[in-house]
Amino acid sequence: MAAVKLGKLRAKRKARPQLTVVGTGIQIARDFTPAARGCIESADKVFYLAGDRVAARIIEELNPSAESLHTSYDPGKRRIRTYEEMAERIMSRVRGGDDVCVAVYGHPGFFAYPMHRAIHQARREGFEAAMLPAVSSLDCLLADLGIDPAERGLQVYEASDFLLRPRGFDPRVALVLLQLHVVGEPGFESEPNRAGFLLLVKRLRRRYGTSHEAVVYAAAEYVWGRPSIQRVTVGTLASVTIGAGSTLFLPPQGRVSVDKDMQHRLAESVRAARTS
Secondary structure, three states: OHHHHHHHHHHHHHHOOEEEEEEOEOOHHHHOOHHHHHHHHHOOEEEEEOOOHHHHHHHHHHOOOOEEHHHHOOOOOEHHHHHHHHHHHHHHHHHOOOOEEEEEOEOOOOOOHHHHHHHHHHHHOOOEEEEOOOOOHHHHHHHHHOOOHHHHOEEEEEHHHHHHOOOOOOOOOEEEEEOHHHOOOOEOOOOOOHHHHHHHHHHHHHHHOOOOEEEEEEOOOOOOOOOEEEEEEHHHHHHOOOOOOOEEEEOOOOOOOOOHHHHHHHHHHHHHHHHO
């Protein structure tokens, strides 16, 4: 009886393939969750984007079907085309009847366009799809720099988007800019785009001045390593060396005053709720 039930469950799973996207965190030895590991081990097909060779080896040992999506990258090819190709590679196996797991460095939904695209496409086509959360570079930044977004708020942007789509950001709120090394770069290149980075620095100087603190941060990729924390000023930011994992943090400049009228109204609402 048990064997019959198991066979029916397997047949049902094969009749409705699913896609699960998981993250391996920044340090796989520290951040890899049992749920992510189990998904990789049990999948019919695994695709992955690893941050280092150690993580790649672990994934490949957990499931012999593991295949790197990094081969979709190519110097000179636009990243959006690369991402669409990755999503299609994933979906081709889902459509073929496989239970697919995609393992991604960091958080699988944090600056991960192809993973979101694959999940949305799978759901549109009637397949089950899910994403499991994981540790991201932003989580590491908050921990290593001792930042609590609840105190003053937090603004987070991709660096190129920050320049291309100007918005009224508030210097009184902490600012995080990601992907510094590819500012304005539409393709996949091994060297940082210094010219784009300098345009970013120029804009920040106009808003913050030159004496405001700036931190160029990169999370430690290995348990024996330490994060890179370069504390400079906006005025000297242009001289800092940036790499693929570099993130910029700008602390708040000044304080946001309390709305006294709203403070009074909130206090009144609390009193009213307690007496009702």
